[in-house]
Amino acid sequence: MKEGPDIAGIATLIGDPARANMLTALMSGKALTATELAAEAGVTAQTASGHLAKLSQGGLVQARKQGRHKYFALAHADVAATLEALMGLAAGQLRTRTGPRDAALREARVCYNHLAGRRGVQMFESLLAQEYLHEDGAVIRLTAAGDGFIREFGIDPDVMQSARAPLCRSCLDWSERRTHLAGSLGRAMLTRMEGLDWVRRDKDSRALLFDPDGVAAFDRVFHI
Amino acid sequence: MKEGPDIAGIATLIGDPARANMLTALMSGKALTATELAAEAGVTAQTASGHLAKLSQGGLVQARKQGRHKYFALAHADVAATLEALMGLAAGQLRTRTGPRDAALREARVCYNHLAGRRGVQMFESLLAQEYLHEDGAVIRLTAAGDGFIREFGIDPDVMQSARAPLCRSCLDWSERRTHLAGSLGRAMLTRMEGLDWVRRDKDSRALLFDPDGVAAFDRVFHI
DNA sequence: TAGATGCTTCGGTTATGATCGAACTATGAA
DNA sequence: TTCATAGTTCGATCATAACCGAAGCATCTA
Numbered sequence: 379m380k381e382g383p384d385i386a387g388i389a390t391l392i393g394d395p396a397r398a399n400m401l402t403a404l405m406s407g408k409a410l411t412a413t414e415l416a417a418e419a420g421v422t423a424q425t426a427s428g429h430l431a432k433l434s435q436g437g438l439v440q441a442r443k444q445g446r447h448k449y450f451a452l453a454h455a456d457v458a459a460t461l462e463a464l465m466g467l468a469a470g471q472l473r474t475r476t477g478p479r480d481a482a483l484r485e486a487r488v489c490y491n492h493l494a495g496r497r498g499v500q501m502f503e504s505l506l507a508q509e510y511l512h513e514d515g516a517v518i519r520l521t522a523a524g525d526g527f528i529r530e531f532g533i534d535p536d537v538m539q540s541a542r543a544p545l546c547r548s549c550l551d552w553s554e555r556r557t558h559l560a561g562s563l564g565r566a567m568l569t570r571m572e573g574l575d576w577v578r579r580d581k582d583s584r585a586l587l588f589d590p591d592g593v594a595a596f597d598r599v600f601h602i
Numbered sequence: 603m604k605e606g607p608d609i610a611g612i613a614t615l616i617g618d619p620a621r622a623n624m625l626t627a628l629m630s631g632k633a634l635t636a637t638e639l640a641a642e643a644g645v646t647a648q649t650a651s652g653h654l655a656k657l658s659q660g661g662l663v664q665a666r667k668q669g670r671h672k673y674f675a676l677a678h679a680d681v682a683a684t685l686e687a688l689m690g691l692a693a694g695q696l697r698t699r700t701g702p703r704d705a706a707l708r709e710a711r712v713c714y715n716h717l718a719g720r721r722g723v724q725m726f727e728s729l730l731a732q733e734y735l736h737e738d739g740a741v742i743r744l745t746a747a748g749d750g751f752i753r754e755f756g757i758d759p760d761v762m763q764s765a766r767a768p769l770c771r772s773c774l775d776w777s778e779r780r781t782h783l784a785g786s787l788g789r790a791m792l793t794r795m796e797g798l799d800w801v802r803r804d805k806d807s808r809a810l811l812f813d814p815d816g817v818a819a820f821d822r823v824f825h826i
Numbered sequence: 827t828a829g830a831t832g833c834t835t836c837g838g839t840t841a842t843g844a845t846c847g848a849a850c851t852a853t854g855a856a
Numbered sequence: 857t858t859c860a861t862a863g864t865t866c867g868a869t870c871a872t873a874a875c876c877g878a879a880g881c882a883t884c885t886a
Contacts, residue, residue, distance in 0.1 A: 383692030385626065385685065390617035394844075398610035412863060425845055427864055437694060446853040446862050456694065460687040461609065467684055468607030470661060513737040618874075636833060649875055651834055670832050670883040 391436045392464065396421050397429050401452070401461055404439065406488050406584050407565070409449040455560060462489060486586040488579060492564030493571070493586065497596065501567070502559040504600035511559075520563070531599075532573070533566045571596070615660045616688065620645050621653050625676070625685055628663065630712050630808050631789070633673040679784060682713060710810040712803060716788030717795070717810065721820065725791070726783040728824035735783075744787070755823075756797070757790045795820070 392398055396419040403410060403418040410418070416426030430450060433439045440453040452458055486497040493501060505511040510524030520528070559567070571577050576592030579585075588596065616622055620643040627634060627642040634642070640650030654674060657663045664677040676682050710721040717725060729735040734748030744752070783791070795801050800816030803809075812820065 383689045385688045385692050386617055386619045386622035388688055388691050389613050389615075389622065393610055393614035393617040395610045396844080398613065402609065413861095421844085422846060423863065424847085424865085428844085431864090437691070448863065454694075456687075456690060460684070460691055463680075463684040463687045464609045464612055465607045466680060467612050467661070468609050470678075470680070620874080637831095645874085646876060647833065648835085648877085652874085655834090672833070 388436060388438070391432060391438060392461070394429070395419075396425065397433060400426075400429065400433070400450075401438065401457075402584075404450065404452045405458055405461060406579075407451075407458075407492075409442065409451040411447045411449055415450060458489060459560070462494075482580070482585040482587070483583065486577070486588060487584040488568065488586055489558070489560070489584075492558070492560050493568045494558050495586075497586070497588070498558035500602065501596075501600045502557060504602055505559065507602065518559075528563070528566075531567075532570050533563075612660060612662065615656060615662060616685070618653070619643075620649065621657060624650075624653065624657070624674075625662065625681075626808075628674065628676045629682055629685060630803075631675075631682075631716070633666065633675040635671045635673055639674060683784075686713060686718075706804070706809040706811070707807065710801070710812060711808040712792065712810055713782075713784070713808070716782070716784050717792045718782050719810075721810070721812070722782035724826065725820075725824045726781060728826055729783065731826065742783075752787070752790075755791075756794050757787075 392401060399419040400415045403415060412426055412430055413423055415430065416423050419426060419429070421429070430439065430441070434441050434450075437453055438457050439450045442449045442451070484495055486493065486495045488494065489498070492498070502511075505524070506513065508523075508527075509521055510527045511518055512521050512524075558564070568577075571592070572579075574592070574595070575589060576595055577586050577588045580587055616625060623643040624639045627639060636650055636654055637647055639654065640647050643650060643653070645653070654663065654665070654672075658665050658674075661677055662681050663674045666673045666675070708719055710717065710719045712718065713722070716722070726735075729748065730737065732747075732751075733745055734751045735742055736745050736748075782788070792801075795816070796803070798816070798819075799813060800819055801810050801812050804811055
């Protein structure tokens with residue numbers, strides 16, 4: 379009867395609204411302090427402290443002390459991917475009270491520091507179509523042409539290779555139900571696009587706001 | 603603050619131990635009756651009824667009445683994939699009281715009617731290496747050579763094409779942290795291997811038990 | 827028809843855990 | 857040093873929901 383891992387444990391961990399809000403906030407990829415997360419969840423600092431201890435204990439988030447602040451981030455990219463999967467199930471349900479902000483999130487949003495939503499899927503599929511990326515089993519790798527491409531785009535691939543996180547990873551998009559690019563390359567791509575002023579982050583949500591010129595440039599580079 | 607879909611809702615749904623046990627039982631892909639699920643969860647029929655109503659309401663399972671029985675199955679392959687992702691997170695935690703049965707599950711198990719575990723990953727990667735399958739973006743398709751292969755293996759591809767479920771799908775394996783084959787082809791492959799007596803299902807768990815001859819044949823066909 | 831089985835609804839009990847006020851420690855600023 | 861801010865621990869309150877007994881409805885068998 380008791381087969382496999384304790385699935386109910388983590389699901390319970392994610393299932394509390396306050397904790398779910400915290401995790402969702404951390405999906406931006408940014409590390410946040412305990413008080414910031416308390417505000418995000420709409421609870422007092424005491425309550426948040428308890429929640430964060432549980433999330434930490436459960437291996438979903440990782441804490442880092444810095445002076446009198448304590449920063450929290452998602453423990454691993456797998457956590458972000460699982461949260462996206464849960465969002466996919468939730469979005470499948472008619473519980474879609476589609477707000478105006480929701481549309482923006484579907485268009486482009488940040489998912490653990492990389493580009494997600496319609497634009498994220500577009501980029502990923504364009505990179506594959508142009509054979510800058512190649513899927514080899516579950517492994518995605520950069521082709522020789524792709525290496526040249528990202529250099530020209532303004533990213534140094536050698537810097538990233540040294541990082542511990544895998545270069546390329548795929549991540550299932552909850553709104554598109556398709557795959558987008560994650561991993562350190564996904565992160566670098568988004569960072570570079572921010573540097574180019576193609577896109578900027580919304581202050582209050584995970585939405586990414588494209589500049590009109592940015593959209594044009596994006597469509598040119600990542601044509602389908 | 604309230605961004606995206608209601609993630610806490612489904613997580614709470616999965617988070618109850620009784621419901622989690624039910625869902626895990628349904629990961630076998632078989633439809634089970636309410637009383638069977640009650641036994642699986644270790645609760646009375648009344649309690650199970652309430653749980654199943656909630657799971658149904660939440661879109662995680664689908665009910666089908668047949669005479670005085672009511673059969674339940676996972677609503678969609680996405681649900682199975684999400685559950686596997688959660689298992690991956692749970693397995694990552696040290697909560698690994700690795701029992702003897704656990705080892706069998708890691709070796710080979712059934713995941714929503716298709717082959718998962720070490721053997722599942724082996725099969726998937728072998729099919730890709732032999733170029734019977736091709737990954738094109740997020741889409742996996744059968745190559746011409748693959749079409750010939752599965753015919754020879756004893757599966758009629760035309761029968762499956764008509765099915766509503768996608769032919770090939772990938773599914774992240776919680777124990778291997780890699781991808782294995784799902785979709786109607788994955789299902790057909792497992793069914794065929796059962797027909798060939800290579801493998802049979804354990805009565806009490808999701809484990810798949812390979813016949814010694816079956817292993818040899820499997821390794822021959824799905825070499826790496 | 828009567829009896830058995832599968833499933834559901836209702837009501838009451840109980841346990842779990844989320845919440846906050848109050849008091850505490852630790853770090854940084856003045 | 858003194859004060860303010862960040863975070864934690866403790867204790868008490870309170871709401872939610874899981875659970876089962878009892879009773880009901882529906883379906884199949886004899």
